[in-house]
Amino acid sequence: CIDSQKMIIEDQITLSESKIEKCKATLNNPDTSDDDKKNSRRMKYLNEIILKMNEEHLSLWEEDKIMELRKEFKDFIEQVEKRPKKYGFKNQRHAKLILGKAL
Numbered sequence: 001c002i003d004s005q006k007m008i009i010e011d012q013i014t015l016s017e018s019k020i021e022k023c024k025a026t027l028n029n030p031d032t033s034d035d036d037k038k039n040s041r042r043m044k045y046l047n048e049i050i051l052k053m054n055e056e057h058l059s060l061w062e063e064d065k066i067m068e069l070r071k072e073f074k075d076f077i078e079q080v081e082k083r084p085k086k087y088g089f090k091n092q093r094h095a096k097l098i099l100g101k102a103l
Contacts, residue, residue, distance in 0.1 A: 009058045016051035020044055 023044035026032050032040070080087045080095045089095035 006058070006061065009054055009061065012054045013051060013058065016047045016054065019047045020051065023047065 023040040026040040027037055027044070077099055080089065080099065081092055084090070084092050084095040087095070089098065
């Protein structure tokens with residue numbers, strides 16, 4: 001579910017990029033009418049905004065995921081420190097030694 005959310009955002013970024021390129025091509029075509037150029041400018045501008053929003057969303061989403069994983073890891077370490085034998089460690093010192101190497 002989480003990966004599919006990321007893929008949707010990435011697909012939106014790709015779609016906006018392709019629409020922007022299409023608008024640029026229309027604007028650079030000398031045969032394009034003034035009305036079409038005006039519409040292409042609007043669409044290009046709109047898609048640039050959508051692109052920036054999706055890129056920002058993706059970076060914030062990734063930061064949120066990292067923070068969530070750090071919290072989960074911190075919670076796991078706390079659990080291990082409370083009950084090291086449950087997680088296969090000899091004692092707290094052994095758990096800290098091994099987990100310290102993992103960090």
